[in-house]
Amino acid sequence: MTVDALAASPPAKAGTAQGPARAQLDLELRNIRKRYGSFTAVDDVSLKVGKGQFVCLLGPSGCGKTTTLRCIAGLEEPDDGGILIGGKEVTQDPPWKRDIAMMFQDFALFPHMTVARQVGFGLEMLQRPKVEIAQRVQQILTSFEIAALADRKPASLSGGQRQRVALARAMITEPRILLLDEPIGALDYSLRETVMLELKLLQQRTGISFIWVTHDQNEAFSLGDLVVVMNHARIEQQGAPEDILLRPATAFVAGFVQGNNVFRGRMGEVLADAFCIETGTGTFLAPRALGAPPVPPGTEVSFSVRAEQITDQLSDRHVNRLTATCTAVEYFGSVRRHILERSDGEVLKYDQFGAHAARIVPGQRVTLGWAIESTVLHGRAGA
Amino acid sequence: MSTIRPRSAAGYWLALPAAAWMLAVVVVPIVLLVWVSFWGGRAFSTASPLTFDNYARFFANQTYLKLVLGTIVHTATLMVLTGVLGYCIAYFLVMKVRSPGWRLALFLAFIIPFWTSTLIRAIAWVPFLGVNGVINQTLMFAGATQSPIEAFLYSHTGITMAQVSLYTMMAAGPVVYMLNSIPPQLREAAMTLKAPPFVVFRRIVFPLTLPGVVIGQVLVFLNVMSDFATVATIGGNKHALLSNLVLLFYEGSQIRAASVVAVLLMLCMLAGVVVALRVVDIRRLGA
Structure with missing residues (x-):
């Protein structure tokens, strides 16, 4: 996968009236909390993600990492605490008003739409002109090496192809933050390492912040600039990979x-x-x-x-x-x-x-x- | 190589009882029906010459042609009403009722009336729609009207009201199934791609439930086209659809005319189903 198409038009969303200190942060979680009945899924989670950072939320299943991701996306509303994206308070905003995109674990491709149609969906929602949508879809499909699949429907694609389509669909609107829920968990082992490297390069070239949820520490330690280890709804430790490897806090x-x-x-x-x-x-x-x-x-x-x-x-x-x-x-x-x-x-x-x-x-x-x-x-x- | 043999002799033997039954009670009667509809002459016997006279007589009569048109318009009206109501009910059951217990309870509440026969349910509407019926009593008590409205019973409105209640769940059932089979992540993915809720419905949910909508419409279409009981009980003798005409001719011992109408009715139904299947690939229902 080459990433020139995206790198050629990096998102220009730097410093605003919010002031330089806040604009440096793509995402800030302030003590967010989420309960389902008596079960606490996310407990007092705070996190600061700088511009273009690659963050991995790591933990065993049920530790609250996916719920945290869904709170950032706006798919869940935290009971407590605040969420800021690019310095803007979005805690009450629905998903379609947030500057994010999300890649789902099973890719969540729309079964009734062709590859070209669903990759262009995000731009269609932003009401871009048809000519521009067609152009940018072609561009991103080419750079992801899936241009030949433009007229196919998801049912006829392989796991690796679906993964690329899902990624292209999420990246095309150039969001400030891309949320990825176990994005390579559904792929064959043989594919994972290549895809990981491609995604890391893509992230570095585009400058989009990645929040990557995984239970696989190899993924977290090889990809993350910042690794956040969660357990029982809380953050146990956050830091650079070598920090967590060499100086576990708990x-x-x-x-x-x-x-x-x-x-x-x-x-x-x-x-x-x-x-x-x-x-x-x-x-x-x-x-x-x-x-x-x-x-x-x-x-x-x-x-x-x-x-x-x-x-x-x-x-x-x-x-x-x-x-x-x-x-x-x-x-x-x-x-x-x-x-x-x-x-x-x-x-x-x-x-x-x-x-x-x-x-x-x-x-x-x-x-x-x-x-x-x-x-x-x-x-x-x-x- | 698979050990499952798709063309084993046992398979044919298993299909035989059902095939024989269908042959005896469906295929043979239909063939007879079509044959009788072409009988000419005065005598009612298998020796009758074959002719198009019966059909010619039917199409020469303006009243009958109006009845065909009226039946189609009435059925289309029913399809629209039950389609919209059924979709709303299905959407409510699947998307809005979160607790599985409540969902089951409500679904049963909708389904239980189907345990009684169509005729009984049709008759049950009479005390509601009549001049001294529940609806008129309520309207008069509420002061909405001075004198009872006669338009409910023995009227087209009454037939429509009764049939909507009879067939709405047929339109809703397949949609419930299709809505249930849409993974929630699809709607969430659309939302994260900046689609507000109505657009999510229009672009994602509705297209994916379309096969269910079409199947529901086919069920409603077939049932309304062939429903003579509701029309007879609620409509009195003032209103008739094609199916009532079959009965009328049959009771008048005009077997050949009854056959003609029955054949035409079947052709209309067949045409309707073919059109529906052209619109949507029904095989996707299982996918």
């Missing part, structure tokens, strides 16, 4: 992100440069930042350590140590993952990189360790 985030080992315990002694955390498998040290301990001794806390930060080749640096029994060894490309059982029965993951020979085999008991700075203490005990 036990939930650490557990949800692949490759973390999560430990729960009690805050113990506070040393000059480290905290002692007492757990069922021993006492571990976490680095102490400047200032007082975040929680008083005795409080329940959790921490995590990444599987690749652990080693079986111990030195003086690796002061955190534990013994575990290897139960399985798995290979993911160039990564060799050891699954071990800790003395408290929990699973411990230990990753080795490179193609050297295995040192640990299933059944073997080993002592592993990691450095103080590899321990990531969570801000709160977590869910």
